[in-house]
Amino acid sequence: MARPFIDKVVTANDLREGDVVYLTETNNWTRHLSEAEVLQDEATAKARLAAGSGDVLKIIGVYLADVTAAETGPEPRHFREEFRRTGPSNYFHGKQQRAENV
Amino acid sequence: MYKYTQFDTDFVRQRNAQFRTQIERRLNGSLTEDEFKPLRLMNGLYLQLHAYMLRVAIPYGSLNGGQMRQLAMIAERWDKGYGHFTTRQNIQFNWPKLPDVADILDALGDVEMHAIQTSGNTIRNVTADHFAGAAADELEDPRAYAELIRQWSTDHPEFQFLPRKFKIALCGSPRDRAVTRAHDIGLRMVKRQGLVGFEVIVGGGLGRTPMIGKVIREFIPPAELLPYLEAIVSVWNLLGRRDNKYKARIKITVHEHGIDKIRALVEARFALLRDSFQGNDQRLLEQIKTGFAPPAFKTRPLKAFDQHYGSNRVFRDWVDTNTHPHRNEAYAIVSISLKTPGKTPGDASAEQMRVMADIGERYGHDELRVSHEQNLILPHVHKSDLGAVHKALQGAGLATANIGLISDIIACPGMDYCALATARSIPIAQERQRGEKKIKTSERKRLDLQLFSSVSTESMTFSPFDQSTTPSPSPSSTF
Numbered sequence: 001m002a003r004p005f006i007d008k009v010v011t012a013n014d015l016r017e018g019d020v021v022y023l024t025e026t027n028n029w030t031r032h033l034s035e036a037e038v039l040q041d042e043a044t045a046k047a048r049l050a051a052g053s054g055d056v057l058k059i060i061g062v063y064l065a066d067v068t069a070a071e072t073g074p075e076p077r078h079f080r081e082e083f084r085r086t087g088p089s090n091y092f093h094g095k096q097q098r099a100e101n102v
Numbered sequence: 103m104y105k106y107t108q109f110d111t112d113f114v115r116q117r118n119a120q121f122r123t124q125i126e127r128r129l130n131g132s133l134t135e136d137e138f139k140p141l142r143l144m145n146g147l148y149l150q151l152h153a154y155m156l157r158v159a160i161p162y163g164s165l166n167g168g169q170m171r172q173l174a175m176i177a178e179r180w181d182k183g184y185g186h187f188t189t190r191q192n193i194q195f196n197w198p199k200l201p202d203v204a205d206i207l208d209a210l211g212d213v214e215m216h217a218i219q220t221s222g223n224t225i226r227n228v229t230a231d232h233f234a235g236a237a238a239d240e241l242e243d244p245r246a247y248a249e250l251i252r253q254w255s256t257d258h259p260e261f262q263f264l265p266r267k268f269k270i271a272l273c274g275s276p277r278d279r280a281v282t283r284a285h286d287i288g289l290r291m292v293k294r295q296g297l298v299g300f301e302v303i304v305g306g307g308l309g310r311t312p313m314i315g316k317v318i319r320e321f322i323p324p325a326e327l328l329p330y331l332e333a334i335v336s337v338w339n340l341l342g343r344r345d346n347k348y349k350a351r352i353k354i355t356v357h358e359h360g361i362d363k364i365r366a367l368v369e370a371r372f373a374l375l376r377d378s379f380q381g382n383d384q385r386l387l388e389q390i391k392t393g394f395a396p397p398a399f400k401t402r403p404l405k406a407f408d409q410h411y412g413s414n415r416v417f418r419d420w421v422d423t424n425t426h427p428h429r430n431e432a433y434a435i436v437s438i439s440l441k442t443p444g445k446t447p448g449d450a451s452a453e454q455m456r457v458m459a460d461i462g463e464r465y466g467h468d469e470l471r472v473s474h475e476q477n478l479i480l481p482h483v484h485k486s487d488l489g490a491v492h493k494a495l496q497g498a499g500l501a502t503a504n505i506g507l508i509s510d511i512i513a514c515p516g517m518d519y520c521a522l523a524t525a526r527s528i529p530i531a532q533e534r535q536r537g538e539k540k541i542k543t544s545e546r547k548r549l550d551l552q553l554f555s556s557v558s559t560e561s562m563t564f565s566p567f568d569q570s571t572t573p574s575p576s577p578s579s580t581f
Binding site for chain 1: 128129130131134135149150151152153154182184196197198199200201446449517518519526528529532
């Protein structure tokens with residue numbers, strides 16, 4: 001029996017700055033996970049991953065990350081993705097410096 | 103310290119110019135990421151979780167005040183105001199932006215530094231005893247040999263696409279302060295019939311498959327060192343597995359084939375390579391050695407130091423814990439702890455780097471070292487200057503007296519930064535450091551004495567923690 005599909009977002013890093021970014025419904029890259037497009041089936045996820053992967057002048061290391069839909073937007077399912085969303089724990093750097101990004 | 107020759111300067115400049123154009127071609131789309139990735143890795147540039155990371159080589163951990171100050175400038179101008187000193191005696195900047203990297207590399211080149219082969223499947227930065235040239239128990243300064251190996255391995259045409267990364271460490275003392283048995287090759291200096299040479303250890307390593315290295319040669323004279331190393335690496339280059347990166351390190355090759363077979367293959371290869379250097383390596387070694395002459399040691403009275411040591415408990419604790427015996431009895435080796443409780447192990451702010459640069463220049467014959475334990479070392483400090491050094495370190499939050507204690511913990515960046523990590527390590531280290539504060543000082547001293555005594559009886563003499571039970575004639579002559 002096929003496994004049930006887990007919602008996903010397309011994520012990558014910004015080519016110039018290295019920041020974590022997410023693909024939106026309007027084909028833009030956002031630093032806010034809450035603005036990411038949530039992909040709810042396999043075919044759409046593959047298509048959106050392919051679309052995101054073509055943006056080679058803007059992003060690097062594109063892949064699909066599992067999320068859970070919540071009222072405030074998608075929530076990471078893996079702690080690695082939670083760390084990517086929030087930044088390092090030891091300094092108020094990266095994402096924490098811009099609270100609106102979290 | 104080793105001074106760049108014109109060849110070195112030109113090589114680094116040309117390499118930086120080459121990488122600058124490669125970055126430009128990546129940014130304008132002429133290079134794909136698949137094409138660019140091996141090029142950036144060869145120049146020390148990773149992509150981590152939140153940003154790029156640039157790993158800068160500090161050969162065998164040695165640097166001077168000017169170089170440290172340049173690292174501080176880079177941290178402030180292009181990063182977030184700090185750097186992370188690593189177990190390979192390097193420094194990492196965690197937040198550089200790709201368009202800035204070429205300028206950062208040029209700034210490094212201005213002070214005879216670079217980031218070449220700090221990543222990729224190559225021979226990485228050669229590490230050595232951080233007390234080299236200063237330790238009381240040293241047979242010979244290993245840094246000249248480390249520099250020879252660095253020059254041999256840099257851009258070595260046969261070893262740019264090895265099965266996996268390759269790490270070499272050297273120690274010149276009977277007491278191993280370079281963790282030689284946990285390296286792909288460990289070189290432990292030994293003396294045989296009056297001649298200094300190296301015991302060669304192969305196949306050690308840490309990571310997901312920790313292995314203790316095995317002795318492949320009990321003694322190799324300096325004149326045959328490079329051909330023997332070349333023989334080992336070339337044998338592994340052919341035999342090492344490329345089908346699985348987790349099985350590719352030489353520790354797995356040695357484990358799977360056995361040390362006897364590896365030794366036989368290496369000896370056969372060595373027989374072919376033995377005369378191929380034609381003495382050029384030895385002529386180069388002699389030139390290199392001139393750069394590692396000891397500094398002009400000062401001669402001064404020690405009375406003021408003895409009085410300060412006797413009257414100031416905070417200073418005495420720091421001296422007892424953070425200094426080590428120097429070959430010159432009027433001097434001490436100072437370890438600056440980068441393990442302040444609650445802080446990230448190995449990190450230093452730009453301001454702290456400048457303070458250490460100033461202290462190194464003023465009191466340390468302009469020499470600093472990075473230890474594999476992620477601390478900074480002042481290898482040559484006259485004991486009469488220890489009070490001033492301690493005071494300056496206190497002012498910069500760098501006077502934590504915990505070298506060799508539980509809170510002197512080594513921690514990789516872990517999943518706070520590293521894309522390859524499986525867990526966070528920094529919060530665990532911070533928790534451990536805070537935990538040690540709960541141990542009473544008297545208990546800590548007893549614990550430390552036990553630890554020292556289990557490691558080396560030699561250290562007992564140098565750690566007069568409990569004056570009531572371990573009387574010492576004079577502090578200036580006991581550490």
